[in-house]
Structures are given as C-alpha cells and as structure tokens.
Amino acid sequence: MTPLLEARRLVRAFGTRQAVNDVSFGIAAGEALALFGPNGAGKTTLLRLLAGLLKPNSGSAAIAGAALPAPHARARVGLISHRTMLYDTLTARENVRFAAQLHGVPDAESVTQHALEQLRVADRADVPVRALSRGLQQRVAIARAIVHGPDVLLADEPYTGLDEQGASALTGLLLERRSAGAALVVVTHALSEGLAVASHAAVMRAGSFVRHEPTQGLDVARYAAEYRELFA
Numbered sequence: 536m537t538p539l540l541e542a543r544r545l546v547r548a549f550g551t552r553q554a555v556n557d558v559s560f561g562i563a564a565g566e567a568l569a570l571f572g573p574n575g576a577g578k579t580t581l582l583r584l585l586a587g588l589l590k591p592n593s594g595s596a597a598i599a600g601a602a603l604p605a606p607h608a609r610a611r612v613g614l615i616s617h618r619t620m621l622y623d624t625l626t627a628r629e630n631v632r633f634a635a636q637l638h639g640v641p642d643a644e645s646v647t648q649h650a651l652e653q654l655r656v657a658d659r660a661d662v663p664v665r666a667l668s669r670g671l672q673q674r675v676a677i678a679r680a681i682v683h684g685p686d687v688l689l690a691d692e693p694y695t696g697l698d699e700q701g702a703s704a705l706t707g708l709l710l711e712r713r714s715a716g717a718a719l720v721v722v723t724h725a726l727s728e729g730l731a732v733a734s735h736a737a738v739m740r741a742g743s744f745v746r747h748e749p750t751q752g753l754d755v756a757r758y759a760a761e762y763r764e765l766f767a
C-alpha cells in the first residue's frame with residue numbers, strides 16, 4: 536500500500552551543513568509520527584521539505600503518490616508552526632476564514648466557526664489577534680492550519696505556549712485527525728506528549744533518523760532514559 540506521506544532519501548544542505556541527510560519513511564493514513572531530537576537536528580528543515588516549502592538537494596517527498604511541491608499535493612498539507620504568522624490586526628475569525636477562503640473551502644464561515652470551537656477560542660474570535668495572549672494566538676494558528684481539513688498535518692512544537700486547556704484541545708484534535716485518516720508528523724521536545732498521540736516515534740540527530748519504531752508497547756520512562764543516553 537502507498538503510504539499517505541512518504542519521504543524517499545531526502546537530503547537538504549545549507550552551505551556545507553547537512554540539515555537533513557538521507558531520511559526515508561512512510562506514514563499511512565491514520566498514523567502519526569512523533570519526531571524528537573535536539574536543537575539543530577534537522578526537524579524543522581524536514582517538516583519544511585514535507586510541506587513543499589523547501590526543495591531537497593536530492594530525494595523526494597510525496598503525498599498519496601503525488602510528488603511535492605506540486606500545488607495539488609501542497610494543498611493537502613496543514614502546517615502548524617511555533618511561529619504563529621497571524622495577521623495581528625485581523626481578528627481570529629478573519630485570520631482563519633481568510634485561510635479557508637484561500638483553500639477554496641465551501642461554506643468557509645461555518646467551517647471557520649467549527650475550527651475555532653474545536654480549539655476552544657470561539658469566544659475570543661472577534662477581537663484582533665494582537666489583543667490575545669500568546670497561548671490563544673497559538674490556538675488560532677492551529678485552527679487556521681486545520682481549517683481546510685488537510686490529510687497531512689505537520690506540527691512543529693505545536694504545544695509551545697499552550698496552557699493546559701489549549702494542550703488538551705490540541706491533543707484531542709490530533710487524535711481526531713488521525714481517526715479521520717490523516718497522516719501526522721509531530722515535532723516536540725516533550726517525549727510523553729509526542730508518544731501519547733503517535734503510532735510511531737523517531738529520533739533525529741545531525742540530519743538522520745537514529746531511531747524509528749512503532750510506539751505500541753514502548754515504555755515512556757524507558758524511552759526517555761534511552762533518549763537521554765543517546766545524547767549523553
């Protein structure tokens with residue numbers, strides 16, 4: 536079976552630095568990969584390659600067999616970044632609706648409302664986002680990233696800045712996207728949060744996967760100890 540999201544021998548360098556070095560994996564519909572690794576390991580660069588925002592030096596990425604960065608493949612991706620990139624003079628609703636309209640979502644108004652409710656930010660939807668706390672802005676950014684119902688969801692430290700309610704809304708959303716048949720990649724420093732939403736886990740070091748396995752049967756405490764040992 537063709538994986539929904541597939542990376543084949545991806546390589547990306549910046550000057551002489553190999554940010555991503557020969558990474559291959561596949562994620563089937565309904566699966567989620569939690570991706571761990573220290574600063575500079577190449578996680579963000581890998582997500583940008585998978586989102587079609589950056590070109591690899593060699594190798595390729597594909598969504599349901601369609602090679603990135605073809606626009607119809609890119610349109611199937613949602614990217615949650617730790618930088619919110621919202622228009623801060625627009626309201627939360629305007630930011631999310633704008634994204635829905637750009638994606639040509641039918642009935643953008645009600646889909647926007649649903650996304651805002653899912654992130655539990657609907658009651659603050661009509662104030663400019665610059666007046667919202669960092670945590671609420673992050674929730675709006677997540678609502679914007681999922682408003683077009685992407686079947687590939689890439690999340691770069693999505694828990695950063697969220698309070699407990701925001702974090703639990705995000706976990707609910709990630710699990711819901713999985714059961715709806717999406718393929719997810721979640722980059723996080725928090726091992727337990729990542730493992731809780733993932734079917735597979737990988738560790739990146741210096742551009743390459745040094746561990747990659749199903750999460751089923753993994754013991755979080757042992758995984759954390761082994762992770763620390765890898766970087767000791």
Ligand SMILES: Nc1ncnc2c1ncn2[C@@H]1O[C@H](COP(=O)(O)OP(=O)(O)OP(=O)(O)O)[C@@H](O)[C@H]1O
Pocket residue numbers: 549552553554572573574575576577578579580581
């Ligand atoms: N646009 C760029 N220009 C030059 N070097 C870059 C660029 N983007 C990333 N790098 C370098 O590539 C390497 C991997 O960076 P990347 O941001 O992908 O790592 P990361 O695992 O996401 O780290 P962090 O957790 O700090 O975000 C780093 O050495 C970084 O300095």
